[in-house]
Amino acid sequence: MARAAGARGCGRRWRCGRGVLVACAAWTAGWVLAAALLLRAHPGALSERCTDEKSRRILAALCRDYRGGALAGDLCEDLCVAGKLLYRRCLHYDRGKKVLQADWRGRPVILKSKEEAFSSFRPPGPLGAPAEDGGPAWPEAELLLLVAGEVRSALGLEPSASGLGPLWPGRRGPRRRGQLASLWSLVQQEEFVLLSVLRGLSPHALPVLGSCGHFYAVEYLAAGSARHRALFPLDGAPRGPARARAVGDMALSFLDLVRQFDHGFSHRLHLCDVKPENFAIRRDLTVVAIDVDMAFFEPKMREILEQNCTADEDCSFFDCFSRCDLRAHRCGAQRANSNLQVVCDKIFRHWFSSTLGGSAVSLRLQRQLREAVQECADPRGPQAAAPAMFWKLRRLLQAALRELREAEK
Structure with missing residues (x-):
């Protein structure tokens, strides 16, 4: 009887100890996950002081x-x-x-x-x-x-x-x-x-x-920043239609960048970290990618994306993502979104969510441009529709620039 009681007590202690270990492991995993999310949202959190x-x-x-x-x-x-x-x-x-x-x-x-x-x-x-x-x-x-x-x-x-x-x-x-x-x-x-x-x-x-x-x-080129009203410093550019025209020219340059990175090299070049700080503007309003640590040609992109997964959320790599095949528990090697979608989301949405240059651009054209940007930025949009969306945005931007130039005459 004493041995049986001792065994039962030992079993209870083991279950208790195992519960403590599981709780500790869960607590540790939670903190590790929280730290990973913090570093992803704020990658400079552990950066050294720049002196x-x-x-x-x-x-x-x-x-x-x-x-x-x-x-x-x-x-x-x-x-x-x-x-x-x-x-x-x-x-x-x-x-x-x-x-x-x-x-x-x-x-x-x-x-x-x-x-x-x-x-x-x-x-x-x-x-x-x-x-x-x-x-x-x-x-x-x-x-x-x-x-x-x-x-x-x-x-x-x-x-x-x-x-x-x-x-x-x-x-x-x-x-x-x-x-x-x-x-x-x-x-x-x-x-x-x-x-x-x-x-x-x-x-x-x-x-x-x-x-x-x-x-x-x-x-050296001055980087963009969300603190700038136009995202990028436009020294000497007056406000009103002239500033709006500069934004239109920069938007066209972003489209040219997207087209060249998609089709201008032997393999598509994927931008996985699109934010104003990673781009700059030359005096002629050409957009330049000044930080390409997170840019990858197609073969490397496929290698990065093709990982084990249990849900689509496991298949995201900053601004690049694919879909999870739930039968194989494997992320697709093909990127599901595009450079154009991310530029529309991170850059164009800021520029064209409100009026462009006041009344210098017709309200109808402004509405069409806003709707096109919203449609372009939707990550659920099919990749196959990207070429048509590219040309639609380009046509609308060129039309807006024509109206702005007419207003300056």
Whole structure:
């Protein structure tokens, strides 16, 4: 009897202990989920504080590595010796990523790196081996294969020999080992690889101007912000019909960007993080994607989306999503929404939810434009209807611009 009672007591204690463990596990999972949702909604929540003091220390360490021969680049001499590339201010730190503003020979530029220190990038086996006569200890043909593998991993594409041309350092010299080590740090940064591949192919992508070690430079353009009434700074543009015309021109440029990213390259380029802060406007009102960390060519997009799932909600990757096949419990590899839908939702809806330029545009045309934007922004809309919606929006915007120009005469 005593043994039986003891066994029953032990069983109750085990059930109690198991209940506590389950409750603890549920509590922990809840906090992990809450933290993940917080970081998704506010990705800067755990960002470092952006300071001039730390930024100057980062660049000073970069120059020490340059003088020691560990790294190289076509901007290093101007940054570290000639004083022609001058640090101005810190713009952004985010989970390792550093974004700094500088002046290069009187021109404002942005210096970017995915990591703070050159040593943070994993070295390839060849560059970790002892050097002979100051040069690489590994055949460059084999290193080229490693670089091609990194590019393939970053883009999901098989790089061509000509496509690697802009990435490969030019002439040989005493700093060859540093050049190859710097190249290796750069090809581990997806945005650098993407911008290098897009170089000269689109006015809507930033050209890479040069690099030093793991930092690369791009054109400085003032980013958009939800705080701006027109989302983007329009310095010198008067209010009224002229400002409305500028918004119309920017909207047409966004449509041109969408069309080129959908059809202008060997594979569609998907934008998975569409917000004003990731775009800027040139003086001629051309829209430029200034942050493409979350832009992926079609093969990489399919790889990202095709995951296990139990519901459609499991198949979302920021602004890109597919549908869950409930029989296979697998997300579809085909994106269900489009670049155009997200631009309509995140950009056009802000511009065209109210009147456009007062009475300068007819009320009928304003209503048609608002209704078209609402229809375009609906994520339930079929992808097959996107081309027709694109041309409808373009026609309405052009008609609105004609009315605005007539009003200015």
